[in-house]
Amino acid sequence: xxxxxxxxxxxxxxxxxxxxxxxxxxxxxxxxxxxxxxxxxxxxxxxxxxxxxxxxxxxxxxxxxxxxxxxxxxxxxxxxxxxxxxxxxxxxxxxxxxxxxxxxxxxxxxxxxxxxxxxxxxxxxxxxxxxxxxxxxxxxxxxxxxxxxxxxxxxxxxxxxxxxxxxxxxxxxxxxxxxxxxxxxxxxxxxxxxxxxxxxxxxxxxxxxxxxxxxxxxxxxxxxxxxxxxxxxxxxxxxxxxxxxxxxxxxxxxxxxxxxxxxxxxxxxxxxxxxxxxxxxxxxxxxxxxxxxxxxxxxxxxxxxxxxxxxxxxxxxxxxxxxxxxxxxxxxx
Amino acid sequence: xxxxxxxxxxxxxxxxxxxxxxxxxxxxxxxxxxxxxxxxxxxxxxxxxxxxxxxxxxxxxxxxxxxxxxxxxxxxxxxxxxxxxxxxxxxxxxxxxxxxxxxxxxxxxxxxxxxxxxxxxxxxxxxxxxxxxxxxxxxxxxxxxxxxxxxxxxxxxxxxxxxxxxxxxxxxxxxxxxxxxxxxxxxxxxxxxxxxxxxxxxxxxxxxxxxxxxxxxxxxxxxxxxxxxxxxxxxxxxxxxxxxxxxxxxxxxxxxxxxxxxxxxxxxxxxxxxxxxxxxxxxxxxxxxxxxxxxxxxxxxxxxxxxxxxxxxxxxxxxxxxxxxxxxxxxxx
Numbered sequence: 001x002x003x004x005x006x007x008x009x010x011x012x013x014x015x016x017x018x019x020x021x022x023x024x025x026x027x028x029x030x031x032x033x034x035x036x037x038x039x040x041x042x043x044x045x046x047x048x049x050x051x052x053x054x055x056x057x058x059x060x061x062x063x064x065x066x067x068x069x070x071x072x073x074x075x076x077x078x079x080x081x082x083x084x085x086x087x088x089x090x091x092x093x094x095x096x097x098x099x100x101x102x103x104x105x106x107x108x109x110x111x112x113x114x115x116x117x118x119x120x121x122x123x124x125x126x127x128x129x130x131x132x133x134x135x136x137x138x139x140x141x142x143x144x145x146x147x148x149x150x151x152x153x154x155x156x157x158x159x160x161x162x163x164x165x166x167x168x169x170x171x172x173x174x175x176x177x178x179x180x181x182x183x184x185x186x187x188x189x190x191x192x193x194x195x196x197x198x199x200x201x202x203x204x205x206x207x208x209x210x211x212x213x214x215x216x217x218x219x220x221x222x223x224x225x226x227x228x229x230x231x232x233x234x235x236x237x238x239x240x241x242x243x244x245x246x247x248x249x250x251x252x253x254x255x256x257x258x259x260x261x262x263x264x265x266x267x268x269x270x271x272x273x274x275x276x277x278x279x280x281x282x283x284x285x286x287x288x289x290x291x292x293x294x295x296x297x298x299x300x301x302x303x304x305x306x307x308x309x310x311x312x313x314x315x316x317x318x319x320x321x322x323x324x325x326x327x328x329x330x331x332x333x
Numbered sequence: 334x335x336x337x338x339x340x341x342x343x344x345x346x347x348x349x350x351x352x353x354x355x356x357x358x359x360x361x362x363x364x365x366x367x368x369x370x371x372x373x374x375x376x377x378x379x380x381x382x383x384x385x386x387x388x389x390x391x392x393x394x395x396x397x398x399x400x401x402x403x404x405x406x407x408x409x410x411x412x413x414x415x416x417x418x419x420x421x422x423x424x425x426x427x428x429x430x431x432x433x434x435x436x437x438x439x440x441x442x443x444x445x446x447x448x449x450x451x452x453x454x455x456x457x458x459x460x461x462x463x464x465x466x467x468x469x470x471x472x473x474x475x476x477x478x479x480x481x482x483x484x485x486x487x488x489x490x491x492x493x494x495x496x497x498x499x500x501x502x503x504x505x506x507x508x509x510x511x512x513x514x515x516x517x518x519x520x521x522x523x524x525x526x527x528x529x530x531x532x533x534x535x536x537x538x539x540x541x542x543x544x545x546x547x548x549x550x551x552x553x554x555x556x557x558x559x560x561x562x563x564x565x566x567x568x569x570x571x572x573x574x575x576x577x578x579x580x581x582x583x584x585x586x587x588x589x590x591x592x593x594x595x596x597x598x599x600x601x602x603x604x605x606x607x608x609x610x611x612x613x614x615x616x617x618x619x620x621x622x623x624x625x626x627x628x629x630x631x632x633x634x635x636x637x638x639x640x641x642x643x644x645x646x647x648x649x650x651x652x653x654x655x656x657x658x659x660x661x662x663x664x665x666x
Contacts, residue, residue, distance in 0.1 A: 167483070296642060300633065309629060309630060312648045314648075315644065319643075
């Protein structure tokens, strides 16, 4: 359990300033107060006010995603969501959900039973039991990286994959690359489908060659790279976009084993910009998703649904972070 | 200038309750207080707090759109925007902008000169001078029904046209229609392009025939109908989707002149659900855009941009309102 001292240490301010922030005193700035509150949420410090009974309850469900440490993809999403939920007087329960739980109890029943006025779903797959129930639920529900048609109680939040992938393709083109592949994540995932379509659209728009063979599916793990790397290299691919940074780390590892130098012989681009990617050798060029902002937008979108504003989709712009894993294409010998 | 009495009359509550709402007294409910404030904004009543100097300023620019009375398309958008801006302590200037003003002064210059921290643009056309400047502006800017690629300072707000058009097509299909046309608004408008694409996607998905001739452009006015109606009827079209309710009212009028009965001989669907559409003869089936909610989402999206959350797009779900202008297709004789 965090103390006021922990918050003061983290921020490098006095404990009395922290107290002022927590108690809403008027002689500290609004932005410092907000920082104190955000840090309190992050460190798990709670005041009486934070535990007040008049706070409404929402539930954040996580599946297929690691979120325990700041290194992991889900951590910042959940933190951003909790930080803005707190400001708006909502209590957040983070609930790791399994296919078993979904099979056992209907989504609406679960929500009503526990008094949750809204849900935020992170990491769900298209085949999950609850996904089919979202077409008919009347409970305000926001899906990260998934989309449900025509239900005004359900909205989607995610990155603009079209722009992200196109930014990466344009970056590689400027370096002279034409033979660019995409090692995607799992099929039967909404987000994999979007990125595949984004790759097709971007390659088409720039008149670059592609085929079914240049856009294989895999899984969102490092191990996924080894199934495709030999075939792609033998096809004359000079740059690989990856469905996430873990796949990209796998590509780098497999290339090292084979003596293929990155970026001299192959350029590699990740997706997400998890903390790991800056520490890879070479540091990874990647399409950054700001996960704290995605989490915040998740809450804002849920809040809109709770207030009967029928948002269908909130999209955030990703940002290409250029590091050392991409370089000019090697002249053909 | 509205008085407390005006607000009380509008809401059917006492003036003392209105005062409590305006002054943030603790013995009225939060939702009633919000209603009082929203009504104060709507009626133009301002308190000292509302005119406070510490409020940040945003500008709402309107072009090519009527907004002076509740009958007109822009009215509720602007009202919704102003209502939530007020709650968040922003001052809103509504500024009717012309091509001349745009040619005379750069957008960024205008904003900086007047101390606006953000802009909301309603009714802009693709060829407007400022539209090309939005690709590079660093001032938080939200475009209603327009989209700018890859600038993290600019976001888009609008309805999900794909769902709206598809709802209407499915409704007509269930009534037996197969030959469905779209009389669109102006070309060189982002929203006309989106609706055209939505029509193409929906007709394709449901295996219905269409051609360039079944999706003519016009203008977003009633007069637009007369240029197309004879040709569409001679092609065997049995149902017409319209780019907005005004075009639909024109279709109804032209059919009356020609003795074509609606809905018996031709089904007509509008877009927007402006107040007029329920009073047409027959009352119009239309794709409703909740303009108050669009205005509110416009502000929330702008607020996110001001807080450096790089939203690219917020989309709201439209809703098909079925009235009397659509009916089962007449059996072929």
